[in-house]
Amino acid sequence: MSLSxxxxxxxxAERIGMVFKRDGNSTNVLRxxxxxxxxxxxxxxxxxxxxxxxxxxxxxxGFLSPTSGEIRIDGEAVRGPDPRRIFVFQERGVxxxxxxxGNIGFGLFKLSRAEREQRIAHYVQLVGLEGFxxxxxxxxxxxxxxxxxxxxxLAVNPDMLFLDEPFGALDSITRLTMRRELLRIWExxxxxxxxVTHDIDEAVQLADRVAVMSDRPATIQQIVxxxxxxxxxxxxARYLELRHGIFDQLxxxxxx
Amino acid sequence: xxxxVRLRPVAFVAALLVxxxxxxxxxxxxxxxxxxxxxxxxxxxxxxxxxxKYVVASLFRVTWGFTLAAVLAIPxxxxxxxxxxxxxxLNPIVQILRPISPLAWIPIAILWFGxxxxxxxxxxxxxxxxxxxxxxxxAVQSVPAVYVNAGRNFGLSPAALVYRVLYPAVIPQxxxxxxxxxxxxxxxxxxxxxxxxxxxxxFLIVDARNAGNRYDLVVAGMVIIGLIGLLLxxxxxxxxxxxxxxxxYSEE
Amino acid sequence: xxxxxxxxxxxxxxxxxxxxxxxxxxxxxxxxxxxxxVFPSPLAVEKGIAELARKSLLWxxxxxxxxxxxxxxGAAVVLGIPVGLTLGWYPAANQVVNPVFQMLRPISPIAWIPVxxxLFGVGDTTAVFLIxxxxxxxxxxxxxxxxxxxPAMYRQAGRNFGLSPVQLLSKVVxxxxxPQIIIGLxxxxxxxxxxxxxxxxxxxxxxxxYLxxxARNSGKRYDLVVAAMLMIGxxxxxxxxxxxxxxxxRSVRWGFRHGT
Numbered sequence: 001m002s003l004s005x006x007x008x009x010x011x012x013a014e015r016i017g018m019v020f021k022r023d024g025n026s027t028n029v030l031r032x033x034x035x036x037x038x039x040x041x042x043x044x045x046x047x048x049x050x051x052x053x054x055x056x057x058x059x060x061x062g063f064l065s066p067t068s069g070e071i072r073i074d075g076e077a078v079r080g081p082d083p084r085r086i087f088v089f090q091e092r093g094v095x096x097x098x099x100x101x102g103n104i105g106f107g108l109f110k111l112s113r114a115e116r117e118q119r120i121a122h123y124v125q126l127v128g129l130e131g132f133x134x135x136x137x138x139x140x141x142x143x144x145x146x147x148x149x150x151x152x153x154l155a156v157n158p159d160m161l162f163l164d165e166p167f168g169a170l171d172s173i174t175r176l177t178m179r180r181e182l183l184r185i186w187e188x189x190x191x192x193x194x195x196v197t198h199d200i201d202e203a204v205q206l207a208d209r210v211a212v213m214s215d216r217p218a219t220i221q222q223i224v225x226x227x228x229x230x231x232x233x234x235x236x237a238r239y240l241e242l243r244h245g246i247f248d249q250l251x252x253x254x255x256x
Numbered sequence: 257x258x259x260x261v262r263l264r265p266v267a268f269v270a271a272l273l274v275x276x277x278x279x280x281x282x283x284x285x286x287x288x289x290x291x292x293x294x295x296x297x298x299x300x301x302x303x304x305x306x307x308x309k310y311v312v313a314s315l316f317r318v319t320w321g322f323t324l325a326a327v328l329a330i331p332x333x334x335x336x337x338x339x340x341x342x343x344x345x346l347n348p349i350v351q352i353l354r355p356i357s358p359l360a361w362i363p364i365a366i367l368w369f370g371x372x373x374x375x376x377x378x379x380x381x382x383x384x385x386x387x388x389x390x391x392x393x394x395a396v397q398s399v400p401a402v403y404v405n406a407g408r409n410f411g412l413s414p415a416a417l418v419y420r421v422l423y424p425a426v427i428p429q430x431x432x433x434x435x436x437x438x439x440x441x442x443x444x445x446x447x448x449x450x451x452x453x454x455x456x457x458x459f460l461i462v463d464a465r466n467a468g469n470r471y472d473l474v475v476a477g478m479v480i481i482g483l484i485g486l487l488l489x490x491x492x493x494x495x496x497x498x499x500x501x502x503x504x505y506s507e508e
Numbered sequence: 509x510x511x512x513x514x515x516x517x518x519x520x521x522x523x524x525x526x527x528x529x530x531x532x533x534x535x536x537x538x539x540x541x542x543x544x545x546v547f548p549s550p551l552a553v554e555k556g557i558a559e560l561a562r563k564s565l566l567w568x569x570x571x572x573x574x575x576x577x578x579x580x581x582g583a584a585v586v587l588g589i590p591v592g593l594t595l596g597w598y599p600a601a602n603q604v605v606n607p608v609f610q611m612l613r614p615i616s617p618i619a620w621i622p623v624x625x626x627l628f629g630v631g632d633t634t635a636v637f638l639i640x641x642x643x644x645x646x647x648x649x650x651x652x653x654x655x656x657x658x659p660a661m662y663r664q665a666g667r668n669f670g671l672s673p674v675q676l677l678s679k680v681v682x683x684x685x686x687p688q689i690i691i692g693l694x695x696x697x698x699x700x701x702x703x704x705x706x707x708x709x710x711x712x713x714x715x716x717x718y719l720x721x722x723a724r725n726s727g728k729r730y731d732l733v734v735a736a737m738l739m740i741g742x743x744x745x746x747x748x749x750x751x752x753x754x755x756x757x758r759s760v761r762w763g764f765r766h767g768t
Contacts, residue, residue: 063405083411093406097424106420107410156410261600268604287626345523349531355698355744356737357705359618360717363724363733367546439614446616447706458619465622474622478615485614 008039010160010192011060016069018055028217029055030066035211035220037194042186044203045196046246047213053196054164056218060194061087061162073160083107085160086153092169094137094149100124101133103148107156123151126185143174147181154189163195167202179205183230200250204243205232212249222249289472297476306460311484314445314456317373321380322441326434329385333392334426343393350389358383358444362451376448376456383444384437391433395426428496435492442485457481548731553738556731565719569736570743573704573715576632580639581700585693588644592651596685597677602652609645617642617703621710635707635715642703643696650692654685687755694751701744716740 018030029052037043047053058064060071062080071078073085081087086107094103104123108116124133127147137145146166153161167175183206186193197203203210210224224246228238273291280290289297301307336342358379365375365382399422407421449458457477464473532550539549548556560566595602617638624634658681666680708717716736723732 061409063408081405081409081411083409085409087405087409089402089406093402095403095406095421095424097427109412109416261603264600264604265607269608272608288623341519341523344520345527348524349527351745351748352738352741354741355701355748356741357702357717359702359706359709360720360737360740362709363720363730364547364737367730442614443616443618447618450618450621450710458616461619461622471622471626478619478623479611481619482611482613482615486610489610489614 010039011037019067031217042193044207044210046203052218086158087162127151160192293472294475297472321377325384329388333389337393337396354386379448395429399425552731556735580636584643588647592648596652596655613645634711638707643700646696654688658684
């Protein structure tokens with residue numbers, strides 16, 4: 001369990017800028033974003049809704065190309081999506097026409113049948129969907145669908161995961177369980193995770209480092225290192241201190 | 257549901273039939289047949305072996321015209337829908353051709369194919385092709401971008417993207433479109449047979465009227481057209497309930 | 509879909525115009541290449557339209573077709589919406605009537621021609637009746653689906669605020685079902701336009717459908733046949749566009765996906 005970013009660099013973003021043009025209007029979404037993410041690091045990108053966090057994540061995953069600047073992963077410039085890095089979508093990306101097994105096996109088309117089945121069985125168990133192998137997504141609860149999507153991503157053994165507010169639509173109890181699950185999986189699989197959220201507590205509970213974004217055009221205001229070992233005590237003085245620091249950074253009051 | 261409630265629709269139909277019978281027997285001029293005469297007409301048709309012959313003739317034309325239209329229109333529509341610029345370019349042409357009643361093509365159909373099966377198959381084809389192209393275009397365009405992105409993320413080749421993501425994603429919408437279009441095909445075949453050929457249920461109606469005002473056979477023909485149309489619709493609906501195709505309906 | 513790349517302004521005009529030009533050129537050269545004496549080239553069709561306009565047949569026939577649609581479709585709307593709303597409101601009634609509707613619906617309106625000629629004679633009324641028949645059922649079905657699809661929550665909320673049944677229908681159920689009803693009305697109008705042409709080919713002696721059949725029968729004037737078809741297409745498209753305008757009205761816009 002490493003607290004400081006590992007010496008090896010996984011991803012670098014250099015002077016990323018993004019301008020959307022629509023009907024003659026241009027919107028400046030991202031401005032001059034510089035970021036370095038270490039191998040095996042858990043980074044949270046935190047910011048208000050609609051600030052451009054998702055856009056940044058989409059450029060990192062290769063779904064959008066930035067208007068200016070460059071993103072490099074393992075020293076290579078990102079040119080498009082890649083099965084080595086899987087994006088877990090905000091609007092549930094599980095395929096409704098496939099069963100749980102079908103979804104988890106979706107990216108495993110290069111494996112033999114036996115290997116595929118073994119891999120599927122492993123990840124069904126990992127995310128606790130035993131007994132639902134033959135179920136269609138419509139028969140699952142929101143939390144189960146979200147776990148299914150994470151399992152589908154993990155099954156192809158990616159070395160990076162991009163998660164776009166993955167737990168946003170879940171109730172707060174399920175959300176807590178899911179966070180614990182994610183940490184457990186991360187510690188077992190040692191992937192690099194970039195996790196976008198607007199929830200300050202979520203960021204402080206999960207991340208090695210939190211990149212706090214400003215409003216549009218989004219820049220990185222500050223990067224906060226969360227120097228608490230897992231499992232984290234959310235009542236501890238250090239936790240509250242870090243949390244308050246981020247509250248201040250976002251210009252929010254501490255009292256409701 | 258209690259038996260009484262189940263029987264209500266039956267009772268309603270029976271009441272309509274009784275009203276029909278009474279209205280016919282009260283009317284001073286006896287041209288329109290009552291329900292009994294219609295049943296007699298159907299029996300007549302069966303005895304002459306005409307019913308089966310005409311039903312088969314109509315279904316034969318529908319099958320060819322509809323299948324041909326589906327085989328050509330769906331790939332065309334999916335391709336056009338996938339490439340935004342193709343859709344922009346072809347949209348006006350499709351939009352102008354679509355509202356032309358298939359029957360308005362009759363002179364051209366006869367010019368190109370002569371009077372006969374080919375002409376009516378062509379008419380059905382025209383009647384189905386444009387609605388199906390539009391259905392396929394709409395179906396592709398409404399596939400959520402997440403699915404396509406997820407597919408690309410897992411490193412699918414373009415061909416694999418089509419048959420593993422796009423195709424299953426559009427199936428439910430296509431089935432609905434196919435069902436509606438099959439209904440259209442059934443409407444068109446009847447009309448086409450009234451003008452362009454000398455067999456089939458549409459021909460039966462026109463022929464029964466022209467050759468001796470046999471209105472019992474006219475209405476018998478209408479009843480059979482209604483029944484077969486209903487069966488076609490039910491058949492397509494049961495296809496929509498197949499489990500692996502059903503996903504979008506159970507979503508809500 | 510691939511919409512991350514917004515098309516530029518000029519493309520919105522350029523591609524359709526290019527496709528139309530290519531289409532017309534293809535048509536033109538196919539006619540020349542096949543050396544057909546019967547099938548008209550685009551230029552001949554254009555001359556045909558001009559000729560019809562000069563003889564002032566064009567406007568009269570268009571007017572006749574539109575009048576029949578207006579009458580038949582209008583009657584279907586006026587009767588179909590209340591019937592549909594009622595059936596949707598009382599599921600028991602719908603269950604009773606539904607089998608009859610299901611039987612009548614797939615009968616081609618054209619198959620009614622002999623019967624409607626007996627009832628109304630050859631003439632306008634027959635055409636209007638056929639249009640009414642073909643538009644009536646889709647409108648009723650759309651209303652039934654629309655009303656029965658209104659979430660029970662809305663009705664409960666309405667009742668909670670103490671609305672009377674009439675108010676509940678007019679203030680909650682009808683507006684909630686309206687987007688569905690409008691879709692049904694649009695489909696019905698499309699069908700009405702298909703049927704008026706068919707009816708005019710058989711049952712009357714004016715209108716665009718009559719023009720198609722008459723131009724062919726009296727002297728194989730295929731330029732006029734295609735001219736009439738083109739007018740049918742353009743007017744059908746115009747009617748549909750008019751209807752699509754309705755979706756942009758504020759009170760129903762919520763029911764339609766944005767950007768379509």
